[in-house]
C-alpha cells in the first residue's frame with residue numbers, strides 16, 4: 001500500500017521553531033507518527049556528524065571510503081547522510097530542505113533514491129519551493145503558532161506564486177573609493193590542484209567595473225575555490241596569475257585592503273555574529289566590515305542605514321535582533337550590510353539557498369535592483385539556474401576529468 005507522506009512549507013515555520021524537534025519526540029498531533037522512531041535529515045545534523053568525525057577522527061558517514069566527509073561534494077554528503085539515516089531503521093524521515101544547495105544532477109539522484117524509499121518509510125518534507133516537493137507527497141501540513149493544525153490533501157493546497165518590486169531608489173553612496181584599477185578581477189590560465197586532483201582547468205575570466213556576473217556550476221565544480229582565491233586567503237591564488245583591482249594577488253595589497261573594496265554576503269555569515277545585532281546595527285556594521293558594531297556611526301551613516309531600512313520595508317523590524325527575523329528578511333539585511341558602502345565589488349555567495357518562493361522573489365528583486373542602480377560590480381554565485389535573476393554575463397564552470405573548464409555565456413542560462 002502506498003504510504004501517506006507529508007510536506008510543510010518552510011515559510012510557515014517561526015524563527016527558532018521547535019516543531020521538528022516536537023515531531024521527533026512525539027509532541028504533536030499526527031497519529032500516524034505517534035510512538036514511531038524518526039530521523040532528522042538536515043544540514044544541521046550533517047554538520048554535527050561532520051564535526052564529530054573531525055574531532056574523533058572517525059568515519060561514521062563514509063566508513064567504506066578513505067575520504068573524510070568534509071572533502072565530499074554536497075551531493076555526496078547528502079547521499080552518505082541518507083545511508084546513515086537508513087541504518088538507524090527509522091519509521092519516518094523528516095527531510096529538512098533536502099535539495100537545498102544541490103545542483104540539478106544531484107537533485108535528480110537524491111529524488112530517485114527518496115522515491116524508491118517511499119514505500120518503506122514515511123516522509124515529512126520541509127520545502128521552500130513548490131517544484132522541490134517529492135512526487136510521493138500526499139498531504140501538506142498546515143502550521144499555526146508552531147503547531148500542526150490541519151492536513152490538506154496536496155491537490156487541494158493553494159500554492160501562491162510571487163513577484164516583488166521594491167519602491168524607491170537604492171540609497172546613494174557616502175563612501176568614496178579612489179583609484180580603483182581595472183580590471184577588477186582577472187584570472188589568467190589558472191589551474192588549481194588539490195593533491196593530484198585537478199579542480200580548475202585553465203580558467204580565463206576578466207571582470208570590469210559596473211558589470212553584473214553570475215557564476216554558475218554544479219556541486220564540486222570549484223565555485224568556492226574561485227571565491228576563496230578572490231576574497232579569502234587561498235594560497236593557490238598566490239601561485240597563479242590572479243589579479244585583483246589591477247594588482248597580482250600576493251604582491252602588495254594585504255587581504256584586509258582587498259576586503260575593504262569588497263562587500264561580501266554568504267548565508268553562513270550570520271553564524272559569525274555571536275552577539276545579537278539589531279537590524280540597524282547589522283546594516284551599519286557594513287561601513288566598518290566588522291562582526292558587530294563597535295563604533296559610533298556618523299549622522300550620515302545613520303541616515304544611510306535608515307534609508308536602506310525604509311527601502312526594504314523593515315521599519316517595524318529596525319530594533320529587532322536579526323537572528324530572530326524570518327530568513328528572507330535576514331538575507332535582505334545582510335545584503336544591505338554588504339552593499340551599504342557601495343564597494344567596487346559585491347560578492348553574493350548563494351544568497352537564495354533555503355528561501356521559499358516569496359523569499360526568493362524578495363532577494364532576487366533586491367539583487368537586480370542593486371546591479372541596476374549602483375556602480376558596484378555584482379558577482380552572484382549559484383549552483384542552480386535562477387530564472388528571474390538578470391545578469392549581464394554568466395561564467396559557467398563545467399567539470400571534466402581534468403578539472404572544471406569555464407565559459408562565458410553572454411546571455412542568461
Ligand SMILES: Nc1ncnc2c1ncn2[C@@H]1O[C@H](COP(=O)(O)OP(=O)(O)OP(=O)(O)O)[C@@H](O)[C@H]1O
Pocket residue numbers: 071072073074075101194199217218219220221222223224225226383
Ligand atoms: N582543501 C581542500 N582539499 C581537498 N579538496 C578540496 C579542498 N577544497 C575543495 N576541494 C575539492 O575541490 C572541488 C571543488 O570544491 P568547491 O567547494 O570549490 O566546489 P563548489 O562548486 O563550490 O561546490 P558546492 O556547490 O558543493 O559548494 C571539490 O571536489 C572539493 O572536494
